[in-house]
Amino acid sequence: MTGQLTFDELGTPLRETTFVVFDLETTGGSHEADAITEFGAVKVRGGRVLGEFATLVDPERGIPPEVVALTGITEVMVSAAPRLSEVLPAFLEFAAGSVLVAHNAGFDVGFVRSACARLGYAWPKPTVVCTVKLGRRVLSREEAPSCRLSALAALFRAETVPIHRALADARATVDVLHGLLERVGSLGVQSLEELIGYLPEVTDTQRRKRTLAEDLPNEPGVYLFRGPSEEVLYVGTASDLRRRVRQYFTAGETRRRLREMVALAVRVDHVVCAHSLEAEVRELRLIGAHKPAYNRRSKNPHNAWWVALTDEPFPRLSLVRTPREGALGPLRSRTLAEDAMHALTQATGIRPCSVRIPARAPSATPCALAELDRCKAPCAGLQTAAEYSPSVEDLTNLVAGAHTTALHTLETRILDLSTARRYEEARTTRDRMSTLIRSLDRAQRLSSLARIAELIAARPDGTGGWEFAVIRHGRLASAGTAPRGVPPMPVVDALVASAETVFPTTAPLYGAPPEETATILRWLNRPGTRLVRTTTPWSEPAHAAATWHPWLERADHARTRQYTQD
Incomplete structure (x- = not known):
């Protein structure tokens, strides 16, 4: 029989779900x-x-008597047990990549999520199934007046009796889960996505609109939700278009904003892409072009901040929106740009004031900054342009990666402040220096890629074939694949011949959108990527900010310790 969907086409089969x-x-x-x-x-x-x-x-605290009476776990029993800081990473590793199931999952998941936040572990955002919610959805009130674990364990004849001990209750919940899955299986729920979609949180609107995903292919690409006036509501990317879009019509989609978007959508368009990099880049470009109401990021691809020197005899630092040669950036926010600018000022001796100073016979009265030894007062003629120029050179060399003398100067200042017990000022300077190093590192990496006229890279696709990207001045100019058994170099030649022509503009990014160049850089830096050829060597300056990563790690550790103590 033709036209019948397999379980794989419907989603992740429950029999294969961990x-x-x-x-x-x-x-x-x-x-x-x-x-x-x-x-x-x-x-x-x-x-x-x-x-x-x-x-x-x-628990590193006492256990209330009523809890001891309920669970039987006493303070003596836990006195020699490992602490949560040892147990949590082991549990996260045990559960990695699996669907979490708990009876009254909000309680148990809430504790684990809070523990992750407290101990500095990223919450992996797993799919969660609550057997209480599933039980209420599947079972009638007559059959199950109560959805307590003990009641459902008795109903499904669980082999383990729940006794308010963790492993016993988990074993009982396994039997309850299997009993509930048998019930929903008879209703046609065969995949994880359908199980999530069966839960009560799915609105009728979401269920009705599942048909919008029916014609999408199981291929990588970009999808666009369109509204009743053909406006683009939301743009996303997927390794499997059909499977990803179907998830918007299940309870797995809990974001109120996107549920509202689904309610407005009347059509889903798509663009099939050669591989994940092309999909990510096309997503960025489509978001920038359409500025969809329900996308929160990437709507203004060139809307970044730059720290640049002014064009005057005694240059000062200013924040600008348009990149200039020698500027530091792109920086994602004005706050980051201001922190980097303050750090640069302290590190190099660039004057912090905003007064425009003429080249000849400056005669202004020195301000308070001069009295605080934070400025050499060129405005009053106390510093000549020749004496001021080393500060400009230090800044230019730091941004270009020629040397990091200015960072050593800033590090010494932090030590001097600490020695003088000016701890708050030392912390502020340390945090600004961290921002500066990260900004320099990102800027130098992006610039190193963007200056290359053409770079061709390849990645194994996992099935014996290759994924290719033709990159010109930090932009993706062409993408394609060579499946297993297909000679790769003719594919490369065809991609180069059909690649987009890129006309570079001003350094340091030569007109490339920062987010696109950063996305390409992440793809290139993934293990297994190989360079096919490049017009000029891809390299970073010998004295780039990346050499300061050990200092950053120490600063981050000190900051974490400070926040913990506070």
């Missing part, structure tokens, strides 16, 4: 005020248990 069913015991009900005392988790796929994770946790 679930980590977990439960926590805690000292109370608040994930902000209380602590975890026990983890229990069971990893399952296709009805088979793949592994278990269980440990007590030292």
